Amino acid sequence: MCLRNLFxxxxxxxxxxxxxxxxxxxxxxxGATTTRYVSLIKEMNVFYRGDVVVVPRGSIFVQAFSFxxxxxxSALDEVKRVEGIRNAVPMLFVLGSPTHEGVIQLVPSNVTxxxxxxxxxxxxxxxPLKPGGSWPSANxxxxxxxxxxxxxxxxxxxxxSEIEVNKYKLRIVGVLRYTSAFLAxxxxxxxxxxxxxxxxxxxxxxxxxxxQEGIEREDLANRIETQVLGVRALTDEERNEIVEPMFRDxxxxxxxITSAVFLMSAVLVMMVAVMNVSExxxxxxxxxxxxxxxxxxxxxxxxxxxxxxxxxxxxxxxIGAFATLLLVCFYTKVPLSLILGETFILVPPAMMLKTMxxxxxxxxxxxxxxxxxxxxxxxxxxxxxxx
Amino acid sequence: xIVETIDLTRVYRLGASVIVGLNRxxxxxEEETLVAITGPSGSGKTTLLNLxxxxxxxxAGRVLFGGRDTSLMNERERRETRLRNIGFVFQTFNLLPTLxxxxxxxxxxxxxxxxxxVQRERAAQLxxxxxxxxxxxxxxxxxxxxxxxxxAIARALANRPQLILADEPTGELDSKTGSEIxxxxxxxxxxxxxxxxxxxxxxxxxxxxxxxxxxxxxxIVKDR
Numbered sequence: 001m002c003l004r005n006l007f008x009x010x011x012x013x014x015x016x017x018x019x020x021x022x023x024x025x026x027x028x029x030x031g032a033t034t035t036r037y038v039s040l041i042k043e044m045n046v047f048y049r050g051d052v053v054v055v056p057r058g059s060i061f062v063q064a065f066s067f068x069x070x071x072x073x074s075a076l077d078e079v080k081r082v083e084g085i086r087n088a089v090p091m092l093f094v095l096g097s098p099t100h101e102g103v104i105q106l107v108p109s110n111v112t113x114x115x116x117x118x119x120x121x122x123x124x125x126x127x128p129l130k131p132g133g134s135w136p137s138a139n140x141x142x143x144x145x146x147x148x149x150x151x152x153x154x155x156x157x158x159x160x161s162e163i164e165v166n167k168y169k170l171r172i173v174g175v176l177r178y179t180s181a182f183l184a185x186x187x188x189x190x191x192x193x194x195x196x197x198x199x200x201x202x203x204x205x206x207x208x209x210x211x212q213e214g215i216e217r218e219d220l221a222n223r224i225e226t227q228v229l230g231v232r233a234l235t236d237e238e239r240n241e242i243v244e245p246m247f248r249d250x251x252x253x254x255x256x257i258t259s260a261v262f263l264m265s266a267v268l269v270m271m272v273a274v275m276n277v278s279e280x281x282x283x284x285x286x287x288x289x290x291x292x293x294x295x296x297x298x299x300x301x302x303x304x305x306x307x308x309x310x311x312x313x314x315x316x317x318x319i320g321a322f323a324t325l326l327l328v329c330f331y332t333k334v335p336l337s338l339i340l341g342e343t344f345i346l347v348p349p350a351m352m353l354k355t356m357x358x359x360x361x362x363x364x365x366x367x368x369x370x371x372x373x374x375x376x377x378x379x380x381x382x383x384x385x386x387x
Numbered sequence: 388x389i390v391e392t393i394d395l396t397r398v399y400r401l402g403a404s405v406i407v408g409l410n411r412x413x414x415x416x417e418e419e420t421l422v423a424i425t426g427p428s429g430s431g432k433t434t435l436l437n438l439x440x441x442x443x444x445x446x447a448g449r450v451l452f453g454g455r456d457t458s459l460m461n462e463r464e465r466r467e468t469r470l471r472n473i474g475f476v477f478q479t480f481n482l483l484p485t486l487x488x489x490x491x492x493x494x495x496x497x498x499x500x501x502x503x504x505v506q507r508e509r510a511a512q513l514x515x516x517x518x519x520x521x522x523x524x525x526x527x528x529x530x531x532x533x534x535x536x537x538x539a540i541a542r543a544l545a546n547r548p549q550l551i552l553a554d555e556p557t558g559e560l561d562s563k564t565g566s567e568i569x570x571x572x573x574x575x576x577x578x579x580x581x582x583x584x585x586x587x588x589x590x591x592x593x594x595x596x597x598x599x600x601x602x603x604x605x606x607i608v609k610d611r
Binding site: 001003004280283286288289290291292293294296376378379380383384 | 463497
């Protein structure tokens with residue numbers, strides 16, 4: 001009955017459903033994109049846990065890596081001389097664009113990391129390699145690299161494949177298992193190889209410093225900053241402090257956009273409900289006159305608007321999911337056909353369900369208001385007016 | 388006695404002006420009678436019917452339904468009484484346009500929580516009683532005005548009410564179709580022992596009525 005009522009005004013209902021669908025699509029795309037980025041950055045929080053990270057003063061450090069400045073390798077010796085340090089590992093991060101067989105360009109969101117051979121675990125922790133793989137040889141002339149799981153999947157690269165970076169041919173000797181989105185898109189190679197192929201000889205992006213047992217990280221960080229010029233030493237807490245405002249901003253913006261769009265959709269649905277109730281005063285007054293419980297009348301109107309929300313959601317969520325895939329394609333330059341398989345990772349089913357539930361609930365609420373307002377009217381007067 | 392009104396008064400306020408719709412109307416309606424309420428437009432017939440049917444509340448006076456003072460009923464009780472004990476037939480039929488004839492008749496039963504199978508069976512029987520057994524699946528726009536009024540009568544009978552209230556049931560019909568509706572209402576009263584109150588201009592109804600009240604300017608002026 002409610003569906004039939006809705007489609008008595010096909011154009012109006014269709015436009016409303018389409019409007020809600022656009023809103024839901026926007027919410028899905030914004031929600032999926034921000035959730036993805038926030039979780040990606042939060043995921044990086046696992047790196048260097050318990051260690052102190054030394055970066056050039058003035059550079060920007062976002063969880064796993066720093067950019068916007070380099071340290072001279074000589075700083076490593078200065079840092080190592082600071083009391084209380086067990087080990088200090090230099091790393092070079094480069095947002096690179098290597099090519100594979102001259103066709104596909106890996107994008108800046110893929111990161112090349114140079115680490116002294118043997119110190120791989122500083123970055124990858126306990127992430128294992130897929131079967132058949134090994135870590136690059138310390139001999140830099142071998143030009144061996146390990147790549148992340150996504151790069152392997154997306155570009156069809158495996159152990160034995162070759163990639164080309166800045167005209168240097170690199171051989172893949174290992175593929176990391178998937179443990180984080182960041183690692184999944186990294187190319188890991190010996191520090192010297194990275195410095196050579198990118199032309200950053202003697203330069204590093206940062207150092208990861210492991211304190212000796214019993215040494216307070218905060219004290220160690222202070223000592224490093226005092227004794228080594230031009231560096232910042234960041235503890236876990238300080239690294240979190242850097243990104244927390246960013247999370248807050250991203251989540252606040254996302255919440256703001258989502259709330260505004262939900263509100264606009266609810267207003268749209270309510271306008272349609274007001275029009276529908278107004279046009280069907282006589283029908284609803286008749287139901288009231290023949291003894292229909294007030295709750296039944298409210299339920300009829302709320303179900304109709306809930307159906308608008310449901311249809312809008314069913315249409316909008318796939319559009320939003322597709323828009324998210326297109327956005328990812330646009331920013332990562334990875335072909336859509338390769339990203340399709342990641343749809344439910346990029347737009348998790350739980351998020352789709354939550355968006356659908358909120359949309360339907362808000363649509364029902366939007367219908368309640370005109371229905372309740374109608375319930376306050378005098379039926380006798382409504383029936384008389386219609387005569 | 389099924390309905391009794393005592394000094395029933397209904398005053399409407401439209402801005403600064405006060406309109407007396409009904410003025411101290413007292414009448415008694417026995418069970419299983421067909422009562423005609425006649426009078427010109429604006430005389431107060433519909434107002435009286437709305438007050439008897441518990442659709443409206445009086446400004447003063449009382450309506451007793453089955454001996455019970457309806458002014459003491461809360462909104463839920465009034466609604467229940469309308470649903471189970473009173474059937475309404477409107478001048479303009481007031482059928483739900485998206486529903487079929489069968490579904491329109493089922494609607495009051497659905498609100499009364501009659502089981503679905505019973506609803507369907509009883510609605511089909513009622514439509515057969517009013518001569519529409521071949522039009523069950525037709526929507527109102529596919530029916531003639533006479534057929535629509537028959538569906539409305541079947542709907543009014545759905546919850547087997549004791550009282551049927553019909554407001555100008557032949558007002559929108561030609562004389563032949565009007566006569567058929569009059570006969571149908573008369574049959575309800577005679578064969579099904581229903582109490583039927585009809586507000587009408589139609590002399591034919593007055594002719595078959597057990598009792599007629601004439602209303603003018605909100606007051607009973609004639610009692611036959």
